[in-house]
Amino acid sequence: MKWKNWLWHLVAWLGFWGALILSRGREGAEWPLILSSLACFVVVSTVLSYVNYLCLERFLDRQRYGAYFLRMVPFFFLSNLVLGLSLAYAREEKLEFWGLLPTLFINWLLSTGTYFFQSGIRRQRQLQDARARQLEAEMQLLKMQIQPHFLFNALNNLYATNLQDPSKANEMILQLADLLRYQLEISKRAKVALAEEITLTEHFIELEKIRLYDAVVEVEKRGNFEHLQITPLLFLPLVENAFKHSAGIGPQRIHVCFEVEGERLSFVCQNSIATKPSPKTSNQLGLQNVRQRLLADYPQRHQLDIEHTPEKYHLTLTLQLEIR
Structure with a gap:
């Protein structure tokens, strides 16, 4: 059921966000700065993940690889720019552009891997139902x-x-x-x-x-x-x-x-x-x-x-x- 899928997504994101907060927290840490920075990262990474998921579902399943990359590459760099500007504003620092790319790339890999994992399970169930x-x-x-x-x-x-x-x-x-x-x-x-x-x-x-x-x-x-x-x-x-x-x-x-x-x-x-x-x-x-x-x-x-x-x-x- 769809509500179960959304529930699993919510649990996964809460776990991911919680791990980020714990990894940044330390004695004497500036929590307002940490939370504002993480909020920027969470919003951008979440949007990037679901846009990637939708593009995979719409284009990759139909083997329209060019259409997928023409949409995802610009959006990927746009997400990186938005995240860099948000962090620079929250921290009152200079814009950091290239240093954020590896982090967003890992986020893209995780969302892509999740999509293929769920697609594999779905196809396996469809095959089992067809065989039955x-x-x-x-x-x-x-x-x-x-x-x-x-x-x-x-x-x-x-x-x-x-x-x-x-x-x-x-x-x-x-x-x-x-x-x-x-x-x-x-x-x-x-x-x-x-x-x-x-x-x-x-x-x-x-x-x-x-x-x-x-x-x-x-x-x-x-x-x-x-x-x-x-x-x-x-x-x-x-x-x-x-x-x-x-x-x-x-x-x-x-x-x-x-x-x-x-x-x-x-x-x-x-x-x-x-x-x-x-x-x-x-x-x-x-x-x-x-x-x-x-x-x-x-x-x-x-x-x-x-x-x-x-x-x-x-x-x-x-x-x-x-x-x-």
Whole structure:
């Protein structure tokens, strides 16, 4: 806020002026003369500093270096002349012109250095804000990719089920409607309760079990999930891939486990590989999406391991989560 900037300026100037007064004060010093001299210096140096600051902001940021120096050099010597005349009048001495230049030059250096320091901080904040906005836009895009991808696969499964067993298809439609409503609610938030994310995953598993009634699906939950939060829609693509990898001729077994220890979550998803896999294979969009979101939301705080053999597909995701 602007008033905070002005407050910092006031504190800095008070400290600067106080240091000048203390440096000039000594036993037997002529305080009226000292204070009048310092008043002249303070007024001129303050005006010089802010004029320099304004010229830097107006010309140097636009790379108009010539315009900056054409204004500052004359003003610098004018300030030096005004200060020399003021001090000569206050002290009743002769005009001292060249001897004051080093003092004003130091003042100019300090104001210029302050300007570049504040500009650097401001630019750094702008870069951070821009990166945050870009990351947020990318995350929203990744979330938007999940929903059409999931819906496309769900409708394909629904169509296939309807050809074989229309009664099951009707049940799947109701389950899918609830799942999509729930998914839309939590996808609008940056973070959701871990318990909600697990509930969404369980709803999807129940939907798949309607279609694959002979599949053996086990879901385990260990630990306390209520106090943690997580990025939404992380587990759904992984479990969806498990059902795809196990689809085909042969026994279908899927094991899903959520385990929490403190703030550390371990998610395991293992599925059997069918002896004759279904021709509809995964395009890996869901897994790629999850990888990108993990890198964005959990840098240095996640580990994703995948073991793929002819008999099984085993995925382990470890996350360091945040407390709600």
